[in-house]
Amino acid sequence: MSDKPGPSKRSSKTSILTSRAKKRRTNFFSDESDCSSDEEVFSQCSDGDKEWEEEEETESSDESIFDSSKSCKNRLAVSRDPLELSHKLPPKNQAGSNEVMPSRHISTEKDNPNSPDVIQDYGMYPDIPDNLLVDIDTTPSVSLLRSSAPTPNLSIQEIPTLRNENFASSPTPPTLSARHEPSQPEDQQPSQQGATSYWTSDGTLKIIDFTKTQELLVPAPSNPYEAFRLLLDDDYLDMIVHETNLNAVRVLGQPGLTEKSRITHWKDLDREELIIFLGLLLHTGTIRLNRLSDYWKKHWLFNLSCFSQYMSRNRFMLILRCLHFTSEPSDEDRLAKIRPVMDHFNNTMNAIYYPGKQLSLDESIVLWRGRLVFRQFIKNKRHKYGVKLYVLAEPDGTVIKFQIYGGAGDETAGVGHTQKVVLKLLEEKLDSGHSVYMDNYYNSYDLAVKLLDRQTYCTGTLGKTRKGNPIELGTVTLKKGENKSLFLNNVHIGKWRDKRYVLYLTTEHENEMIEVTNKRGQITEKPSAIVHYNNFMSGVNLQDQMLSYYPCERKTMRWYKKIFIHTLQMSLSNSLYLYNKFSATSKINLYDYRLSILEKMLPKQNVLTKTLVMEHKLTKIETVKIREKKEGKRTRTIKEVVRKECKGCRGKKKRTATLFECKGCPDAPGYCTECFCEAHS
Template sequence: MAKLAGVLIVEMATEQKSTQEMATEQQEMATEQKSAQEMATEQDSAQETATEQDSAQEMATEQKSAQEMATEQDSAQETATEQKSAQEMATEQDSAQEMATAQKSAQEMATAQKSAQEDEDGSSSSTEDSESEEEDEGSEVDPDKLESESDSSEDSSEEEDIEKMDEPTAGWTSKNGKIVWSPTNDETLRYVPQTKGRLTPGPTHYAIARISDPLSSFALLLTDEILQYIVDMTNLQGRRSVAGWRDVDKEELQAYVGLLVLSGLYRSRNESTLSLWGEKWGRAIFRATMSHKRFHHLSRALRFDNEQSRRRSRDDRMAAFRKVWDMWTHRLPMLFNPDRDICVDEQLVPFKGKCSFRQYMPKKPAKYGIKIWATCDVKTSYAWRLQVYTGKVGGKPEVNQGMRVVLDMTQGLKGNIITCDNFFTSFALTEELLKRKLALVGTIRRNKPELPPNLLQARAVFSSMFAFTKNHTLVSYIPKRGKNVLLLSTKHRSPDISDEMKKKPIIIHDYNRCKGGVDTLDKVVATYSCRRKTQSWPLALFHNLIDVSLYNAYVLWKSVDPSWHQQKSHRRRLYIQEVGEMLVTPHIKKRGRLPRSSAANELVKNLHIAAAGPSPISKAKGGRRLCNLCTGKKKRVSKSCGNCGRFTCKDHRLIVCSACCVSPEFES
């Protein structure tokens, strides 16, 4: 080790002075060596000494001419590497004292060389202290910039570091590295609503031309075609399974639907049918329409396809209700155009029976049921498009299901603003919707790869942070400690915040205003629902079809005739009552056998009389009169004949039914 250190010292001395002078100076320096205590201290700080050796080598290299600088720098780097290796070897060996002596001699020699050079050139480079501080801080030296760095001082380097920290960030890169978000909206384009090609909100001309009363608006959804198809399939099933089956016609099926509607109006969906048809506590209109046995037979035989010709295939799990569902959903967008704001969400039809695509949704009130994707108008909650979710295809989960659902449920729209939750929202979805001239506002999950990590950091409560692209705005809001709400919007293009105490962004206010379109539909449908307990999922879907049809028809009727019961707060209840009564009335008028219940019997008689016209015996106007047919003592009576107008007493009066009073024989 002593020989290696001596060789290193000789090489360094050869570059500056002659070999003879260097040996003499080394002998003198060895004589004037410090005490043993100082040498031990220098051994503990061996790493610092190596750093000082690098500084000495750099100062020696600076003294070279520009022509030899590149060569000298390479030599200096090799020398520094050898010196570090020598230091490490010296630490491992017992000859640390000899190595420290050689290192000290090299340092003093470099100092003497620097002094001599300063005397000759009259100029000085950067001091040893500043360079050693920069080395301690871990700064790397660029060989191509040695001259410029030697002219700069410590204060100037600190100012440059501060300037670099104050420079604004160019952008935030997303997790996947594909999107660059900007903290400002300087380059964000202004949102211009699409008006060309957008549908006129409200009922279509097709619906307006065909609506004249509440029943006609309901008949536009539950059409004669749908009813006739159900009649055919029900009769087919009734002949096979029900003993003594009597074929049902369209009028009787309408009466059956009317009784379901009235049961929902009376909030009797959980009440037993025996109670509804009871003579003491039941409703007279149920017994007046049909017997309990007939209602039970219809419920048992009700079918929506031919079971024997049904394709036993897993490709369509909804085959038992597919045709009726398609005929009905096809008419929903034909009758009404949604307003600018629409909502896409999921609806759950309660059902706990056997069904291959039954879903479990713990956040819904019913928990178990059939899931339906729904698109609703935010202003009226009109169900514009519905789609039943039939489960995984081939046992594999669907990729990008939320994106596919939104694109399917908004097909044909232009210029609308879609609101959806974090199940559907994604950056790719917004890109596809922008191509269709549609905007989106929705919450987004924090695990999406399109998000920048900067928005996921913890901040103060009620604080907001925005990120922008040319067409997108992303906001992170902290409503309470430990919770971060993220929303993505292509409608909002500026960092607007409300003036309220919680300082919510305007994006959140718009989302809260529009997110409840489908939830409102579920609420109003459940209020007067006609659902009955059943183990048949097609029947459960049929009950939901009636409920949604009633509400959509009410929206249509209210739009066509806004003045209808405008002052009353229970307009929807009045509408459902009128539709239910109009559905059952034609069948009641045709009923040949009167019910046993007195209330139902009286109801049927009144409907027969109203259908037949004025009675042949009516009450006279202007008080009591003398009987025109009495020959002796005339009696004073108050009733007259409805045909000729003569006053008659009981002895000269005949009691006939409404059917006989309008017959030709009676008139003659």
Template sequence: MNEKALNDLEIACALEEIFGLPDDPDVSDDNLESDDEDEQYSTVKLQRILESLDEPHDGILAPTPDPPDSLISNISNASVENQPSPSPQPTNSDRLRRARIIQNAPSTSGTQQTLRRQPQSPVANTNSDSETDDSDGEEETWKKTMWTTDRPSPSVYDEIPMEPAIMFSSRTRPVTVFEKFFTDEVYDLIIYQTNLYAEQRKDEGWTQLDKKELKAFVGIFIIMGYNILPSIDLYWSSDPGFRVDEIAETMTVKRFKKILRNLHVNDNTQIPDKTSENYDKLYKIRPLLDLITQACQKNAKDSSSQSIDESMILFKGRSSMKQYMPLKPIKRGYKVWCRCDSKTGYLYEFYIYTGKSKTGTEEGLGSKVVKMLTEKLINKALEEYHIIITFDNFFCDYTLMQYLYENGIYATGTVRRHRKHLPVLVKTNQKLAKGQYKWRVKGNVSFLVWQDTKEVLLLSNAFHPKVGKTTVLRTQKDGTKQEINCPLAIKEYTKRMGGVDHFDQIKSTYSVGRRSRRWLQKAKEKYKAKRAKESEGDRNSRLQKRREQLASKTPEQYEARLKKQRQRYTQMTASETPEEYEARLTKQRERYTQMIASETPEEYEDRLTKQRE
């Protein structure tokens, strides 16, 4: 039998076989990812290869022990040399000798050729996904190797809990804690802008709002949050089944509605034009958002374990910012990006999503959000203590994980299959048994696919898939509990991901939102903008035009219009009972009394003059 001597490239192939773990989940001794059988064979083979380098080659390979069938199958499939199969069944040793790689490049030194052409895994021959721009050469950098730098143990990420900046005694009133977030600066902002808006719209009967009255207004809103009634008027009802004395005795319903009508936190006259680069959809509440965010960061120290996720603010009206999230408890409303403590749900930072940006960007939205929310953590992560951030597959990708690691932040997140820069094994449709997993490492990021009830794909720069194994309980169809194998990275992700959900749960207990049609309603905003731009002369010209239209009518047309009005009034009063008639007159008298009570003598004379005209 005529055989070729082994060269450096074939030695590199053998090294790849030794230190690369098998992709076949059936080749295992613990039903996970083990390669003991292959290592025993490959160690003997490498020993023979190294011994042969010290001896003169005579064209015949040294005897090699028979390898396991699983490895022979993988090596044979990787061969690209077309050789006719002999009629008798070859032995395993013969089949191994025939597994060769044709060298297309000119013959050079073995070291240069090995650097120029690395041995390929059989999985690397899979066609690349159309949704990724990675070449096969880039995907081959995902290997089954350990990290070159150590990582902290999981317990390190729990060493720094969330702590308030100021420790309160057990006797501290809740309002004291509330005012650490709703500060005097917030009250002063609302008072100034609300009085300014009432002055701009020339609200008749408006009296200046002060801090004491505003605090009472905020307190009423909080009570309405946990004592919910169908309408605002019922809190002042004479029916004891609805009336809330704490509200009714604090402020009149008329004053409450007047404050609610004029409530503002920014100057409407300074709104940038929609075509301007400085246009902000949240301009009307931007100062308040900034103050609340600053208070959240000031009143608590950053913990070492945090999570990033989406939260929702309920809104069912018309708005370009409204989003639909079918998997959230609140499915329609405003989307808010939140960074919260993993354990307590304390909110550190948030941003309201205003919709797709007008200027396109190459960077994904999820990655951009994570970088924005972690910007203030970089210095702490590099200089003070270890921080781990957890997020779901909307945010996660390889480049983000590498960016966070380079800035000292550890992170773990589930990832979508179509993301760029993932190993080629995500493109295979091989079904794993429950509890089995595959993994790869590239640089400082590890990739893991684990089979639970469904397939779970995970990226992490904090946990290596082969370091730490644990189990999880799963309920079977017959109701029994079964333990299945689970990588430590999966369990740590589940443990640290629920911070924003915890925040949502706490927030829903004291919700102060009420049904409203004011926020960004297109028709009303258009009407308000039109009225704001009209001058006094324009309004007078419109009134004069209406008077001319009435004066141009003939006596017959005028009488016909009055006749129709009398018929409508007769039909309305004919269907009324005496009690309904008296109730209608009473309401009319009350409205008239309220109107004239708020008028000055000059306003009264002006109204009479207009009526005479």
């Protein structure tokens, strides 16, 4: 066939190319690679463009049923997908090839055959095969497409292959998605399973009995100090003493130490001294000063002699510096330095106390603004930056268990992180009929089903984008005070409108409204799940509030020491709750409880009176020395009073031996009567 344009030997029917199709045609011809499957892609594009043009000419009232222009755009968009563009047009005829490719008449202007884009001869584009172009007459009617259009919810994997198929032979083409939607985390994707056909307005909930009893598993304490020592036992204190002494040896072995370094005066720590150290540390929360060294100042504006009576400043600072909890370094475990403290608290609470039915789960944070790989930010917390703790507590604030979040390398990290955290904290409390209250950070339909399988209720707010949520609740419109509830598999998900919309989930509470009275005395109705959530969810916040009254942490401490002090404070507040619950005596407030414990941890004042708190009085030296005196052939033993050098005369560059001393002064120096009066006037 000649390459020059010429008259057609057969009657042709024009095909219309839009600007987008012409652009696609240019891209196809510019590609020299060999892949036969592009023929079908180009055929689909051509058909779509013709359908698009015909739809512009024939505007029908059925547009609400099927939008052909959107359908065409969808098909074009799918052809741009990288997965679909792996096939390309066949190459041009090579020299020496005997095969002649049939050509086809192409027209871009339907009403103007003289347009430069209108090709009246087959020879201008000899490379276009016949099966790449489809006549307008073979295009299915728009009304037929509208009447047989399927539901436009197919994913890319569900799209049937359109290769070697014409719209003429397939009158019901599928509608393709225009583009991929951005993916969401697995536990936050709205699920098609949540369609309203599965959820019903009437449903039943599973009845689970609480099979345990709230009780103290050890004998009830008789005083606050005994209650505190339930969580601060001797084995725990001995572990801290052992690890602190080992750490002091490591510090002593570091290069660069001078003779004046404090660590060179280190003496091994024992349990009694550690209790005094912890007592002084807790007392710094009772009396707040800007710097730790201020507690030992002798300035008359401070006058805190109680700290210097029990321990010197250098000794306190030295113990605080060497305080340690493990001697086994670990590159894999980021929490190795504090894990013994966390494990001891959790194991001790599990051994001495079993909580009631209602539990709350929330996150807390220990302030830390330094550099730390797992530092977190929570904008609605009092301390926004710090180490995040996942805490399981009772509604009154008693902490049952806590877990430190160690970042991406944590055992609960990865897909389904919140579910792992919840199941980890509840592992000793499952299959007992507990009711757990959580916020929308943890709650989901899948977690509720898993907890129901382990005989545990859950109630709380719910994120609107969680996987498994019923789709109908996302679009329903309510008036203020109205509630809409749906049920599936013993799970109740509801939407209630107060000042704003609230989405909640529960497996325990039915769809019923309860009258409540607000602070102004107004009576309103709220869903039962919301009322119970407000009553039982605040346990972790109450614990944080109690710890904020007497803070002992300091800004310059290492992160694991701050968590240790935070755990020590939690142990003290927990012991207060247990003491008030199970002690036979009357309840006591936190301030008096702390003072009662500090009085036991620090030695009594009357013990220190003889040694440290003495009146300045001139007394005769009681120390005597024995010497032997020879008298002829006999030897006589003589007792002589030891004399001391007068401290006042020595300052005057005089040497005076005296028989008197002042026991009220440090080291009981000797004084003559004149110098004593001058020094103590």
